[in-house]
Amino acid sequence: MCGDYDRPVTADDRLAELGIELPEPPQLPFAPRLVPLLVHDGIGYLSGGGVLDVVGRVGDDVTVEQAREAARRTALYLLRVIRDELGSLEAVARWVKVLGFVRSAPGFGEQPQVINGFTELVVAVYGEQRGLCARSAIGVAELPAGLAVEVEATVALR
Amino acid sequence: MCGDYDRPVTADDRLAELGIELPEPPQLPFAPRLVPLLVHDGIGYLSGGGVLDVVGRVGDDVTVEQAREAARRTALYLLRVIRDELGSLEAVARWVKVLGFVRSAPGFGEQPQVINGFTELVVAVYGEQRGLCARSAIGVAELPAGLAVEVEATVALR
């Protein structure tokens, strides 16, 4: 409280308040030729990421709640990429666009509810003004290494 | 004709000439944490949209012609979002990128013909110089709420 009582609350502060520690990025079982975050002209392009221990089709092998939690953990992983590559979560001025892919069983149509797990974590950490962004949620047949959820994102940098 | 006879034809004019009224945006049956249009640095990012009354797999439950009409109506919905959020269709200087997802029956490969319904409406309203843009059309297994077609887009603003 002393000395910085009027310092604005940062994304890093909110993460600490939520009691969240960012996980190590997953070690992918393949070595794709890509960078996890590319910065060009004030925009950060985050490569698609996912959590390797939630595999299968949502609506069949994987429940909506499990997939939603995988989406939330995918957000943590991308936050870790941001902090590792840019030094701080505050390097992101605002989230711009999220594209979420959900590996879907036939007839499964709750992709938005799954990707909400990603977006809600982002909003919890960055607040609505900086965290709410454009978004699409899509159901796909297959994903790398059988992942249930993969998300890529675009962020605006300070 | 009087007073504005040399005013250039606007996208709003063309829409009126075509006798098109923009529909109310669909009320989604889920409440995703997103904004329909995010503006950053002169670019508008439109969240994926679709029309809720055309559901099923194209090439099976839904014909190419029905899906093409759904894509056309999805364009109208995104135009409505543009007008609601930015005040006028003229706020868009040009269309930049369209990414169209078509929920496809096994073996269905006419995704471009379906997404043409979207792009042709955009070109009818904005003209070729401002309406023709980069595009990808993809066949997916499932879409939110069973939608047959979902389209997201990027536009450059004035």
Added chain:
Amino acid sequence: MCGDYDRPVTADDRLAELGIELPEPPQLPFAPRLVPLLVHDGIGYLSGGGVLDVVGRVGDDVTVEQAREAARRTALYLLRVIRDELGSLEAVARWVKVLGFVRSAPGFGEQPQVINGFTELVVAVYGEQRGLCARSAIGVAELPAGLAVEVEATVALR
């Protein structure tokens, strides 16, 4: 060696060193309303492309190695688009983002290995500093005209 011994190696040079000639762009069997490359504000948006003679599902009709080669040839096709539209491969300052779609048989999860065929060609021609970029690889049910692989990309221009 004489006269230009300290000229930097260009992407066009590397292509020549690799003994690669860029193919004619495929004549698509449909006439989508799109442009192959749209330039706005220093960014080039490449429409999704593919090679028409590699069709089927990867992991079933098409092997990983065949699909990887299709991805490599898709990169050549997009390089041809860049050269045709912008005059030289050097018009691209750096690759920013690649989004690769692999038409996948049930249970196929090696999409990254397939899209590596695209990315590795780009890195061979542009080098790591300019060629490595953000990337997502997705498995989809169907693609236009039955293509096994489709890739779209975003590049930064000089």
